[in-house]
Amino acid sequence: MFRRLLSVVLLGLTAVLPMMTAVKANDFAGANSYFIYALEDTDRLAILDAMATANMKLLRVFITQVEEGTKGSSASAVNDLETVAVGKYDDHILDLIDQLAYEAHARDIKLVIAMHDRYALGCWSTDAYVAKYNLPTTNCEDGVPDSSIFYTNQNAITDFDARLAHILNYRSQNFGVPWRQLSDAIFAFEIENEAMGHMDVVAPDWWYGYHTSLAIRDVIGDWGLQISTGGGVDFPTSTQSQFFTCSDLQILAIHDYNIDPSYVGSSIDSVKPTVLASGQRLLYEEFGAEGDDKQSQLQAVTNTLISTGVPWMYWEVTKPGAGSSNYEIWTDEPSWSTLQSQSLITNQQGGEFGWPEID
Numbered sequence: 001m002f003r004r005l006l007s008v009v010l011l012g013l014t015a016v017l018p019m020m021t022a023v024k025a026n027d028f029a030g031a032n033s034y035f036i037y038a039l040e041d042t043d044r045l046a047i048l049d050a051m052a053t054a055n056m057k058l059l060r061v062f063i064t065q066v067e068e069g070t071k072g073s074s075a076s077a078v079n080d081l082e083t084v085a086v087g088k089y090d091d092h093i094l095d096l097i098d099q100l101a102y103e104a105h106a107r108d109i110k111l112v113i114a115m116h117d118r119y120a121l122g123c124w125s126t127d128a129y130v131a132k133y134n135l136p137t138t139n140c141e142d143g144v145p146d147s148s149i150f151y152t153n154q155n156a157i158t159d160f161d162a163r164l165a166h167i168l169n170y171r172s173q174n175f176g177v178p179w180r181q182l183s184d185a186i187f188a189f190e191i192e193n194e195a196m197g198h199m200d201v202v203a204p205d206w207w208y209g210y211h212t213s214l215a216i217r218d219v220i221g222d223w224g225l226q227i228s229t230g231g232g233v234d235f236p237t238s239t240q241s242q243f244f245t246c247s248d249l250q251i252l253a254i255h256d257y258n259i260d261p262s263y264v265g266s267s268i269d270s271v272k273p274t275v276l277a278s279g280q281r282l283l284y285e286e287f288g289a290e291g292d293d294k295q296s297q298l299q300a301v302t303n304t305l306i307s308t309g310v311p312w313m314y315w316e317v318t319k320p321g322a323g324s325s326n327y328e329i330w331t332d333e334p335s336w337s338t339l340q341s342q343s344l345i346t347n348q349q350g351g352e353f354g355w356p357e358i359d
Contacts (some may be wrong), residue, residue: 019203027306027351028358029343030313032286036113037096038066040074043319050331051317052107054340055347057358058313059104060112060285062193063093063167065125071328072320080120081167082128082208083134084160094170101185102174108359110187112285112313113179115167116160117193121147129156134353144198151196151203152203161215164191168219183224187357189216190230190250197233201240208246217248223356231255231285234268244278255286259301272352281353284312288327293334302342308350 008298063311066078122137232238321330
């Protein structure tokens with residue numbers, strides 16, 4: 001596939017053919033591992049190999065600061081793209097993700113890249129936007145800060161647009177083209193992880209006005225890359241009515257940690273007709289199980305997701321996992337065998353939507 005992309009570039013064409021609308025419905029699974037690019041080589045490759053064994057097709061990462069030893073892992077400290085100041089870009093994090101994209105591509109896995117993390121706005125971490133725009137900070141465990149200024153101040157919006165454009169125009173060292181053209185290795189870009197999470201929705205235009213139409217779609221054009229919302233904190237905020245009217249948003253990403261099968265099934269059934277009518281697609285992008293019945297929870301919720309025909313991504317696969325105590329999973333715990341087998345089953349299903357980007 002990559003040779004085909006190169007041939008298009010060499011011919012000097014400016015776009016690839018748009019995605020066919022009549023495609024066979026298919027289904028697939030994937031996983032989040034948001035800081036995997038910061039791990040030691042052996043651990044990072046082990047995770048990719050495990051995902052490949054499970055035939056997982058998507059891997060989701062964040063462009064955000066990573067602390068050394070995050071979640072007990074082998075992670076090295078990695079700065080955010082704009083650690084020093086807004087508009088001063090340190091591409092080291094993009095270099096690491098580009099290497100990950102190359103390694104994942106070799107295993108038939110594509111990346112979903114969240115270009116910013118809402119919780120870096122003075123919550124779990126504090127990025128350069130907090131200092132420039134004097135945003136409030138909190139301990140995320142005790143409450144999430146009101147970051148309204150980031151979403152409503154025109155200067156902040158302009159600054160953030162520049163960040164997105166810089167990311168999209170980053171030239172891959174491994175593939176030789178800008179990321180905005182790299183549909184062979186990248187599936188989707190997300191404006192932000194859980195934008196405005198745990199806040200009243202202060203600026204709906206921020207989603208589908210500024211950043212989808214202006215900062216993203218105009219840059220990536222018709223190269224076959226998808227734009228995703230990046231999810232909400234639960235099902236309702238992940239499927240806001242405004243999203244259905246924005247043609248620049250192809251993927252409505254669902255985040256919800258209520259994994260009661262009846263809740264998951266009925267929630268998907270309630271919005272699926274609207275999504276199908278809009279020409280968009282659903283991706284159940286974040287859910288997780290924990291506790292003594294973690295394995296049975298996983299079995300039940302993924303059975304439901306398989307029955308709906310909506311693809312899913314688990315939060316999260318990383319090394320080491322957390323056993324039953326948290327959402328992290330690794331291959332040395334019983335829950336992995338369930339996740340692996342359910343992923344393999346999912347790939348055999350017809351699905352509800354057509355995903356021609358997924359082999």
